[in-house]
Amino acid sequence: MPRILSIWLPQLPLDRLTRQGDPRLSGAFAVIAEESNAWRLTHVNDAGLKAGVRAGQALADARAICPDLLTEPSDPVREELLLRALWRWADALSPRVSLTPPDSLLLDITGCAHLFGGELEMGQEALTRLVDLQIQAQIGIADTKGAAQALARFGPSDVSLAAPAQSAEALASLPTAALDLPETMISELARAGLTTIGHLYQQKSAELARRFGLRLTQQLGAASGLAPDPVTPKAADPTYAARMTLPEPIGFLEDLEQVLTRLAGQVCGRLETDQRGARQFQLTVRCIDTGDHHMSIGFARPCSDPEAVLRQFSHPLSKLEIEYGADWFRLSAQHVEPIRLKQASFGEDAKRADQRLILIETLGNRLGFDHIRIFNPRDNHVPEHEYEQVQAAGAAPAWQATPRARPIRLFTPPEFVQVETPGRPPSAFKWRRLSFQTARANGPERITPRWYREEDPRTRDYWTVQTEEGRRLWLLNYPGDEDADWYVAGEFA
Amino acid sequence: MFAIAAAAQQACGVLWIGLYRDIGNLCPSGLQAYLNIDDLIIVEAVSRGELLWAADQALRADGGFCVILDVPDMLSLKESRRLQLAAEQGGGLGLLILRGGVSTSAAQTRWQCAPIAADAPAWDWRCEKGKNGEAGAWRVTDQRGQNATDTLHMAATAPT
Numbered sequence: 042m043p044r045i046l047s048i049w050l051p052q053l054p055l056d057r058l059t060r061q062g063d064p065r066l067s068g069a070f071a072v073i074a075e076e077s078n079a080w081r082l083t084h085v086n087d088a089g090l091k092a093g094v095r096a097g098q099a100l101a102d103a104r105a106i107c108p109d110l111l112t113e114p115s116d117p118v119r120e121e122l123l124l125r126a127l128w129r130w131a132d133a134l135s136p137r138v139s140l141t142p143p144d145s146l147l148l149d150i151t152g153c154a155h156l157f158g159g160e161l162e163m164g165q166e167a168l169t170r171l172v173d174l175q176i177q178a179q180i181g182i183a184d185t186k187g188a189a190q191a192l193a194r195f196g197p198s199d200v201s202l203a204a205p206a207q208s209a210e211a212l213a214s215l216p217t218a219a220l221d222l223p224e225t226m227i228s229e230l231a232r233a234g235l236t237t238i239g240h241l242y243q244q245k246s247a248e249l250a251r252r253f254g255l256r257l258t259q260q261l262g263a264a265s266g267l268a269p270d271p272v273t274p275k276a277a278d279p280t281y282a283a284r285m286t287l288p289e290p291i292g293f294l295e296d297l298e299q300v301l302t303r304l305a306g307q308v309c310g311r312l313e314t315d316q317r318g319a320r321q322f323q324l325t326v327r328c329i330d331t332g333d334h335h336m337s338i339g340f341a342r343p344c345s346d347p348e349a350v351l352r353q354f355s356h357p358l359s360k361l362e363i364e365y366g367a368d369w370f371r372l373s374a375q376h377v378e379p380i381r382l383k384q385a386s387f388g389e390d391a392k393r394a395d396q397r398l399i400l401i402e403t404l405g406n407r408l409g410f411d412h413i414r415i416f417n418p419r420d421n422h423v424p425e426h427e428y429e430q431v432q433a434a435g436a437a438p439a440w441q442a443t444p445r446a447r448p449i450r451l452f453t454p455p456e457f458v459q460v461e462t463p464g465r466p467p468s469a470f471k472w473r474r475l476s477f478q479t480a481r482a483n484g485p486e487r488i489t490p491r492w493y494r495e496e497d498p499r500t501r502d503y504w505t506v507q508t509e510e511g512r513r514l515w516l517l518n519y520p521g522d523e524d525a526d527w528y529v530a531g532e533f534a
Numbered sequence: 535m536f537a538i539a540a541a542a543q544q545a546c547g548v549l550w551i552g553l554y555r556d557i558g559n560l561c562p563s564g565l566q567a568y569l570n571i572d573d574l575i576i577v578e579a580v581s582r583g584e585l586l587w588a589a590d591q592a593l594r595a596d597g598g599f600c601v602i603l604d605v606p607d608m609l610s611l612k613e614s615r616r617l618q619l620a621a622e623q624g625g626g627l628g629l630l631i632l633r634g635g636v637s638t639s640a641a642q643t644r645w646q647c648a649p650i651a652a653d654a655p656a657w658d659w660r661c662e663k664g665k666n667g668e669a670g671a672w673r674v675t676d677q678r679g680q681n682a683t684d685t686l687h688m689a690a691t692a693p694t
Contacts, residue, residue, distance in 0.1 A: 399595070399596075404591060407587065408588060413578075414578070416574065440572050446567065447563040449538070451559055452559055508651065510651070511658075
């Protein structure tokens with residue numbers, strides 16, 4: 042028979058702020074969240090409860106009851122991170138831990154409890170450790186997931202225990218809300234006079250299923266151990282990082298590179314065994330006088346080559362100013378992705394692609410990856426929107442030839458032309474303080490803008506103009522305009 | 535145009551390095567007639583130092599990239615000598631686009647290029663300086679996209 046331990050963290054958002062040492066928590070305080078256009082209280086601290094504020098109240102009501110109430114919007118991302126940290130922490134209790142967001146952990150403690158001296162002792166040990174971490178928790182231990190969760194939430198004490206094969210009995214006195222059911226079903230059950238789980242036992246399950254749906258009987262069966270409901274543990278994503286602490290601070294560049302070589306060897310070795318690569322590496326150097334310095338480098342493809350890591354870090358390392366030396370280093374791999382193994386640089390094309398990516402990495406790490414770009418086609422007929430520039434790292438070039446010939450340089454916005462001899466197009470004009478005579482003109486190519494977008498709504502006429510002076514320009518005019526100004530939209534080769 | 539035609543002869547990646555004001559208006563739907571756009575990488579530098587560093591790295595890199603450098607002002611003799619050495623090391627082709635002013639540089643060749651009025655797109659390419667002793671002028675006409683290949687080969691073999 043499996044034994045399950047459920048840890049319920051009822052005040053996780055408040056605990057997160059307590060751990061940060063938030064001074065507002067000494068008074069009435071609540072965490073709020075927006076729910077169907079209204080701010081509602083989700084978690085209230087003890088002082089708030091004493092002042093008469095309850096979780097679930099609308100913020101305006103709560104303010105009316107307790108004008109001194111201080112609030113903070115909930116931060117689901119940070120709360121999730123804290124829960125994930127606790128998930129890794131729970132490894133100390135049992136190797137099989139599963140995460141049930143937003144606020145509980147499930148541990149399969151089959152065969153673990155005797156290491157702590159018994160199940161009750163184990164529960165208390167977990168509770169003590171959590172209190173040391175300034176986290177409030179309630180613990181339930183039972184044969185099934187459902188029963189353990191119900192006991193954690195509604196159990197009589199902080200550590201509630203149902204003896205083996207006694208889960209159904211232990212649940213009997215708990216309210217129906219202890220089963221993981223939708224709220225509407227719980228109120229329907231209450232209307233039928235069924236307020237505790239014990240009441241449900243007295244009914245025939247076929248009757249319950251007919252009236253309230255299969256969900257109820259399934260939950261009941263799973264909680265009382267009639268239907269299997271195993272814990273599915275998931276290992277935390279491995280972190281690929283290595284750190285090194287030195288007895289004496291170092292400051293010479295060669296020494297730093299030595300340290301980095303060892304760290305990169307470790308991190309990349311582990312990445313390679315798992316057939317993974319990282320797109321980003323971060324190096325933290327802790328100087329004894331100036332604190333932490335963070336440096337990060339990026340790669341155009343997942344990388345697990347220590348040589349490449351060293352090569353890319355050599356520039357930021359040489360920029361680092363160390364006066365009294367550094368004694369703590371940490372290298373971590375971020376954006377870890379699986380590597381598809383390829384035959385190394387076989388054939389000219391693969392080699393060239395490799396060289397291209399290496400160059401993009403080298404340039405990108407110094408200039409910023411957003412400054413190294415390639416052109417991507419766009420499905421659009423307006424000349425300046427026929428293409429876009431995208432970051433070269435991580436994008437595969439996929440240019441598709443556009444149907445019409447365009448200038449090699451396109452001026453956006455178009456540049457104003459001073460017309461000297463009017464005409465269509467003008468036979469003499471001045472542009473960028475140079476005079477031009479039209480020798481030949483070809484056009485117009487009429488382009489209407491996209492009416493469904495908010496942009497310049499004027500229709501455009503483009504003329505390809507060969508000037509006597511030699512330059513081939515792309516002149517632009519907006520037909521229907523009274524003053525009929527001319528612009529240079531681009532220049533051909 | 536000369537730079538593009540020369541770059542098109544190189545069967546490898548093309549890097550166009552410059553400041554935003556010089557390379558921001560490049561239009562791939564126009565360049566596609568001369569270059570394989572998939573080979574083109576745009577490198578936008580924010581300062582002259584970055585620009586020269588990027589050009590140096592790209593020229594030095596294995597793989598013989600073609601580097602087109604749009605410089606905001608003249609390069610000094612020292613700077614151009616560094617780039618020339620980098621190009622010799624990497625085996626790539628380096629092209630500097632100078633606008634207007636000309637001064638002494640360590641480049642192998644210098645070309646004066648201008649479009650001219652003709653029935654088809656045409657250019658005058660004048661080699662003003664060639665360390666290998668060849669100088670001359672060519673009139674190149676784009677005949678249905680087929681450039682005068684003999685001229686281009688000459689340009690491609692002499693790294694600028």
